[in-house]
Amino acid sequence: MHLPPLYLDPRVEPLLRSVLQSTDLLHTLVDGLGSPLNLVLPEQIVASVERFRAVYRRHHLSGGIFFAHKANRSSALVRQLAATEAGIEVASLAELQHALGAGFTPDRITATGPKNPEFLWLAARAGAIVNVDSRAELLELVALVGRHGLPRVRVMLRLSAFEAPGVTVLSRPSRFGTPVAEVAGLLEAVERHGDAVELIGVSYHLDTIGLAEKAVALEACVKVMDECRRRGLRPRAIDIGGGFGVDYLADEGQWQRYTSELGNAVLGRRPALTWQGHGYGLRAEAGTLRGTLGLYPAHRPVAAADYLDELLSLPAPSLGRPLATLLLENLYDLHIEPGRALVDQCGVTLAKVLQVRHTSSGECLVRVEGNAGDIGLEARGVLMDPIVVPRTGGRPGPTEPVGVYLVGNLCLEADLITRRMVHLPGAPAPGDLLAFANTAGYAMDFDADHAQQQPIARKVAAYQANGTWRWRLDPQYWPNVPTGEAQ
Amino acid sequence: MRYESITEAIGDTPLVRISPLVHGLKNIDLYAKLEMLNPFGSVKDRAAWSMARPRLDGAVERGDTIVELSSGNTAKALAVIAGMHGLPFRSVTNRMRVPEVKDLLLLLGAQIEELPGQTECLDPTNTDDPLTRIHRMLSEADSGYLHTDQYYSPLNTEAHLTGTGPEILRDLDGRAPDYFIACVGTAGSSTGVASVLRRSNPAIEVVGLVADKSDFIPGIRNIDEVHEVGLFDPDTYDTIDTVTADEAIDGLLVLNRRCGMLAGPTGGGAYHGALRHLRAVDEELTERRTAVFIVCDRIESYLSYVRQRRPELLNQPPRRNSVATLTEAELAAVTSIDVDAARKWIAAEHPLVVDLRGSFAYAALHIEDSINIVDELFEELLHGGLPFGKKQPVLLACPVGEKSVRYAALLTRMGHPDVRSLAGGIIGWRDAGAPLVRD
Ligand SMILES: Cc1ncc(COP(=O)(O)O)c(C=O)c1O
Ligand SMILES: Cc1ncc(COP(=O)(O)O)c(C=O)c1O
Numbered sequence: 001m002h003l004p005p006l007y008l009d010p011r012v013e014p015l016l017r018s019v020l021q022s023t024d025l026l027h028t029l030v031d032g033l034g035s036p037l038n039l040v041l042p043e044q045i046v047a048s049v050e051r052f053r054a055v056y057r058r059h060h061l062s063g064g065i066f067f068a069h070k071a072n073r074s075s076a077l078v079r080q081l082a083a084t085e086a087g088i089e090v091a092s093l094a095e096l097q098h099a100l101g102a103g104f105t106p107d108r109i110t111a112t113g114p115k116n117p118e119f120l121w122l123a124a125r126a127g128a129i130v131n132v133d134s135r136a137e138l139l140e141l142v143a144l145v146g147r148h149g150l151p152r153v154r155v156m157l158r159l160s161a162f163e164a165p166g167v168t169v170l171s172r173p174s175r176f177g178t179p180v181a182e183v184a185g186l187l188e189a190v191e192r193h194g195d196a197v198e199l200i201g202v203s204y205h206l207d208t209i210g211l212a213e214k215a216v217a218l219e220a221c222v223k224v225m226d227e228c229r230r231r232g233l234r235p236r237a238i239d240i241g242g243g244f245g246v247d248y249l250a251d252e253g254q255w256q257r258y259t260s261e262l263g264n265a266v267l268g269r270r271p272a273l274t275w276q277g278h279g280y281g282l283r284a285e286a287g288t289l290r291g292t293l294g295l296y297p298a299h300r301p302v303a304a305a306d307y308l309d310e311l312l313s314l315p316a317p318s319l320g321r322p323l324a325t326l327l328l329e330n331l332y333d334l335h336i337e338p339g340r341a342l343v344d345q346c347g348v349t350l351a352k353v354l355q356v357r358h359t360s361s362g363e364c365l366v367r368v369e370g371n372a373g374d375i376g377l378e379a380r381g382v383l384m385d386p387i388v389v390p391r392t393g394g395r396p397g398p399t400e401p402v403g404v405y406l407v408g409n410l411c412l413e414a415d416l417i418t419r420r421m422v423h424l425p426g427a428p429a430p431g432d433l434l435a436f437a438n439t440a441g442y443a444m445d446f447d448a449d450h451a452q453q454q455p456i457a458r459k460v461a462a463y464q465a466n467g468t469w470r471w472r473l474d475p476q477y478w479p480n481v482p483t484g485e486a487q
Numbered sequence: 488m489r490y491e492s493i494t495e496a497i498g499d500t501p502l503v504r505i506s507p508l509v510h511g512l513k514n515i516d517l518y519a520k521l522e523m524l525n526p527f528g529s530v531k532d533r534a535a536w537s538m539a540r541p542r543l544d545g546a547v548e549r550g551d552t553i554v555e556l557s558s559g560n561t562a563k564a565l566a567v568i569a570g571m572h573g574l575p576f577r578s579v580t581n582r583m584r585v586p587e588v589k590d591l592l593l594l595l596g597a598q599i600e601e602l603p604g605q606t607e608c609l610d611p612t613n614t615d616d617p618l619t620r621i622h623r624m625l626s627e628a629d630s631g632y633l634h635t636d637q638y639y640s641p642l643n644t645e646a647h648l649t650g651t652g653p654e655i656l657r658d659l660d661g662r663a664p665d666y667f668i669a670c671v672g673t674a675g676s677s678t679g680v681a682s683v684l685r686r687s688n689p690a691i692e693v694v695g696l697v698a699d700k701s702d703f704i705p706g707i708r709n710i711d712e713v714h715e716v717g718l719f720d721p722d723t724y725d726t727i728d729t730v731t732a733d734e735a736i737d738g739l740l741v742l743n744r745r746c747g748m749l750a751g752p753t754g755g756g757a758y759h760g761a762l763r764h765l766r767a768v769d770e771e772l773t774e775r776r777t778a779v780f781i782v783c784d785r786i787e788s789y790l791s792y793v794r795q796r797r798p799e800l801l802n803q804p805p806r807r808n809s810v811a812t813l814t815e816a817e818l819a820a821v822t823s824i825d826v827d828a829a830r831k832w833i834a835a836e837h838p839l840v841v842d843l844r845g846s847f848a849y850a851a852l853h854i855e856d857s858i859n860i861v862d863e864l865f866e867e868l869l870h871g872g873l874p875f876g877k878k879q880p881v882l883l884a885c886p887v888g889e890k891s892v893r894y895a896a897l898l899t900r901m902g903h904p905d906v907r908s909l910a911g912g913i914i915g916w917r918d919a920g921a922p923l924v925r926d
Pocket of ligand 1: 068071089112113205241242243244245337338339340341607
């Protein structure tokens with residue numbers, strides 16, 4: 001049986017495409033700096049900020065766009081962002097230090113998540129916005145301000161466990177934030193400690209792609225804000241967190257076909273598409289598919305800034321007005337914390353092909369210098385083909401499409417870059433590079449470690465000057481600084 | 488016809504011929520099985536009653552809650568049945584995307600729970616999805632639930648094996664049709680009917696219709712989702728075909744406008760899919776053939792679905808005094824005044840200050856002595872004429888001074904001599920430090 005290849009081509013925008021076409025540069029970089037190698041594109045993040053800002057303008061809204069730093073550790077991206085109007089959301093002491101060092105003034109920093117005492121202290125001392133996770137954390141902050149005679153700290157209250165009118169909209173329970181039902185106690189504490197904290201608003205971050213849940217949460221926040229006003233507090237902003245998503249794939253048809261065929265493979269109606277019949281959460285029971293596909297919906301026509309636009313255009317579940325109108329007419333600013341969506345198209349991970357061989361059962365294994373920790377797409381459930389960047393010269397013309405398994409550089413049976421068979425338009429050869437596009441959001445350094453003393457991928461910032469691509473090691477990159485290179 | 492209970496009116500639905508003038512087939516008689524005429528409105532009345540009835544006595548004794556994963560019609564029928572027997576009904580769904588259906592279920596007393604969306608920060612090793620958890624909870628002994636389990640229960644198919652299928656045979660004088668076409672949701676109706684008809688005519692061709700993968704047709708599955716349905720057996724169908732939402736709407740328009748059958752989207756989809764299939768064979772036929780398709784439910788619950796996809800079908804002629812008809816010149820001619828000028832004008836001439844924001848926002852903070860007429864309502868008022876006298880000067884205020892300009896232009900066109908717009912709106916007012924009050 002000869003079945004057509006099932007490609008999952010990445011969506012690649014012009015800037016990323018341009019760097020991927022600079023074949024010599026990519027090979028030179030990997031030859032010099034080793035494989036795997038991460039490339040980030042600081043110019044692109046500026047464009048992302050602008051796309052979100054355009055949605056604000058369309059709805060006449062103001063407020064901050066805070067990059068969720070956890071999506072990528074790159075200094076170049078963060079420094080470039082510091083040169084724009086954007087803010088940054090930090091979730092650890094080190095992220096806060098990094099942001100301060102990259103040039104973010106404290107008024108542009110918001111500190112989220114549960115905080116250890118050091119993190120809390122530096123945030124308070126510097127004057128960042130503290131997104132308070134719980135009542136206990138609020139009291140800890142108040143004590144700290146008092147003890148050290150710090151100026152009043154601007155706080156937002158992170159809320160959770162929202163309830164919808166009419167229809168129960170189930171949400172996964174969150175470990176973070178104060179349940180709205182307990183908000184009265186929290187507000188009393190804020191009022192009591194008005195000398196230590198200034199309430200500037202309330203916030204949420206929901207880990208879901210469901211718009212309905214977010215509409216419920218946003219309206220609930222507007223109501224809590226009103227309760228704050230009734231108590232004489234003067235909050236101004238609602239922070240709706242991140243989770244705007246990324247559209248990873250170029251072609252909807254490919255994604256639809258792939259997921260259909262995956263189901264067929266699990267049901268045994270076609271040859272396996274995965275290593276040892278792995279089902280990505282699906283399984284067959286008496287000829288019926290059971291379970292849930294545990295994959296990121298890689299084709300998302302409405303993602304990133306468009307997703308924000310769609311959310312803001314939804315009617316508030318009980319008040320009926322579009323959410324953007326509701327925010328606007330209540331005079332509230334909107335804060336957002338996009339992570340993945342802001343670094344969309346901002347990077348690529350390169351890995352060198354070491355060996356191509358066939359197993360006795362006929363499977364084609366492509367071994368690369370790098371492992372699943374370095375190329376973190378699989379861990380995030382994102383299925384997307386790498387692009388083969390051939391070594392220049394000495395290659396025969398295009399070959400037959402092949403299905404290969406990508407294996408890594410660890411001596412673990414489980415060290416597959418992805419458990420699915422990857423279809424490529426031609427078999428790669430040792431020395432070629434595999435370019436994994438669009439890895440800047442959570443797939444570069446979120447999981448990378450030193451297992452087996454393999455090196456962690458270096459990061460390079462690539463940028464254009466006078467129509468050619470230039471690069472710096474990530475720690476060496478500063479925006480808008482004359483480079484001294486020959487012009 | 489006299490019945491003791493409304494449930495006795497379930498089934499025995501008419502089989503009605505579609506006029507050849509409408510369908511244009513030369514050699515095929517096409518019949519619609521009008522399941523929409525069941526008492527609660529759909530084909531699912533049969534399945535709901537069949538699944539619930541044998542367990543009702545026990546459930547009533549224990550006070551169980553009836554529960555089902557349903558996007559609409561099964562939930563509707565079960566809500567009624569539960570209500571008739573004094574039991575609560577709960578519908579758990581991630582597919583309820585039609586607001587009218589949702590509201591109707593609430594009206595019938597159902598509790599609706601919507602499943603959460605997929606997580607954004609995916610952990611692929613987590614197999615504990617919400618649906619699996621619910622199934623586990625329902626299958627525990629003494630759970631307090633009567634789970635009708637429409638995607639797996641043989642009683643669903645049974646309703647059509649003993650009801651729908653034999654009725655079609657009877658109405659065709661015992662001769663099974665040559666073609667049978669139906670949309671597939673739980674597969675209960677198509678499986679039951681197909682099995683009866685095939686027994687009588689092994690040469691019958693059965694066409695199952697599902698939604699196109701990128702599309703959504705309320706009540707049925709798409710080509711991938713059918714594999715998650717326990718009752719679905721690919722061997723039931725000679726052909727599985729897809730229909731798009733657009734085709735379903737085209738089909739329902741023909742049934743609604745030309746056949747007097749007020750069918751919903753899946754009825755329309757079945758008609759469209761039937762014709763597509765039958766047209767391809769009609770030319771080649773040398774003797775008469777018969778085909779039957781199912782009309783599952785009625786159109787009324789899907790008006791917002793139609794409006795969203797084909798707004799032109801519901802378009803009204805433009806109404807008079809509408810902001811949509813304003814010209815650039817009319818907008819440019821509006822008198823907009825800044826906060827300072829507005830405060831002086833208010834002090835000197837006491838214009839009527841109309842705040843166009845929503846009532847929730849107005850109640851929270853507003854300009855003293857202003858009145859609140861929310862923009863939607865204001866627009867409605869203006870369709871009728873000027874809502875205040877021409878001697879009364881008016882200042883319009885909205886959040887940023889954009890909508891107020893439009894309404895000021897419209898009032899000017901309607902002949903009002905002194906209406907002004909607050910430049911920068913209430914936000915500008917606040918930012919200028921002017922007072923806002925809360926009552
Ligand atoms: C508080 C908070 N804000 C923002 C984000 C960023 O989410 P995303 O990258 O999906 O936009 C996260 C992610 O976990 C978060 O926890
Ligand atoms: C509107 C509508 N059409 C068609 C169907 C399909 O019927 P069945 O579930 O018997 O396949 C359903 C069932 O849910 C439905 O609600």
